[in-house]
Amino acid sequence: MIRLEGVTKSYKTSTRPALDEVEVDVDKGEFIFLIGPSGSGKSTFLRLLLREEVPSKGRVYVSNFDVAKMARRRIPRLRQSIGCVFQDFRLLTNKTVFENVAFALEVIGKPRSTVRKVVPEVLELVGLDGKADRMPNELSGGEQQRVAIARAFVNRPLVLLADEPTGNLDPDTSQDIMLLLERINRTGTTVVMATHDHSIVDSMRRRVVELQLGKIVRDDKRGVYGVGR
Numbered sequence: 001m002i003r004l005e006g007v008t009k010s011y012k013t014s015t016r017p018a019l020d021e022v023e024v025d026v027d028k029g030e031f032i033f034l035i036g037p038s039g040s041g042k043s044t045f046l047r048l049l050l051r052e053e054v055p056s057k058g059r060v061y062v063s064n065f066d067v068a069k070m071a072r073r074r075i076p077r078l079r080q081s082i083g084c085v086f087q088d089f090r091l092l093t094n095k096t097v098f099e100n101v102a103f104a105l106e107v108i109g110k111p112r113s114t115v116r117k118v119v120p121e122v123l124e125l126v127g128l129d130g131k132a133d134r135m136p137n138e139l140s141g142g143e144q145q146r147v148a149i150a151r152a153f154v155n156r157p158l159v160l161l162a163d164e165p166t167g168n169l170d171p172d173t174s175q176d177i178m179l180l181l182e183r184i185n186r187t188g189t190t191v192v193m194a195t196h197d198h199s200i201v202d203s204m205r206r207r208v209v210e211l212q213l214g215k216i217v218r219d220d221k222r223g224v225y226g227v228g229r
């Protein structure tokens, strides 16, 4: 589902590459943690999958997309296949919960009848039924992240990218969010989650890909965060 072949990314203003000869292959339906210290290249990795950056060298594949090489006009198609969740939720503060999720469908031209049917279903899936008419600032952080996950998932993407999704949440709420991401993963969605959260990585025992200074230094099938890190 995701493949990086010999990927190096050098930013113009940087002396060392942000990613250095990275090779990864992620199957459909896998759940992987991307870990590593600040500056190790995690965000760059995610940005390459979204074609927000292009590699200096190597190939990036997501599903059938040859991401680095594809024509610019096909980028929206790629991005429709990838849901994104961030540490700071990034909800539209002047729209209700329903409208935030509906927006993701409206921008890709889904008919109103579909929106009316699908949004309540996904809100129920993430445990937010009954909260459709709330504004984001009337929700807890965990609830806001559920809205963000609903918005990322409503279009049934092939891949869900999560960049520190529990970074602003307390441990109990973080566990709930992880249960939700696991549930989404069980529907067949490939999940790539960048995180610094040791306890989550240790409790989930999923594949762990560790970056250091842009290189993959570990790729464990059922890994932990690691001793002394």
Ligand SMILES: Nc1ncnc2c1ncn2[C@@H]1O[C@H](COP(=O)(O)OP(=O)(O)OP(=O)(O)O)[C@@H](O)[C@H]1O
Residues within 6 Å of the ligand: 011, 012, 013, 014, 017, 018, 036, 037, 038, 039, 040, 041, 042, 043, 044, 045
């Ligand atoms: N737009 C940019 N221009 C120049 N250098 C950049 C740019 N983005 C990232 N870098 C550099 O690339 C390296 C990797 O950064 P990246 O943001 O991918 O790391 P990260 O692992 O996501 O860090 P964090 O955990 O802090 O988010 C760092 O040395 C960073 O300074």
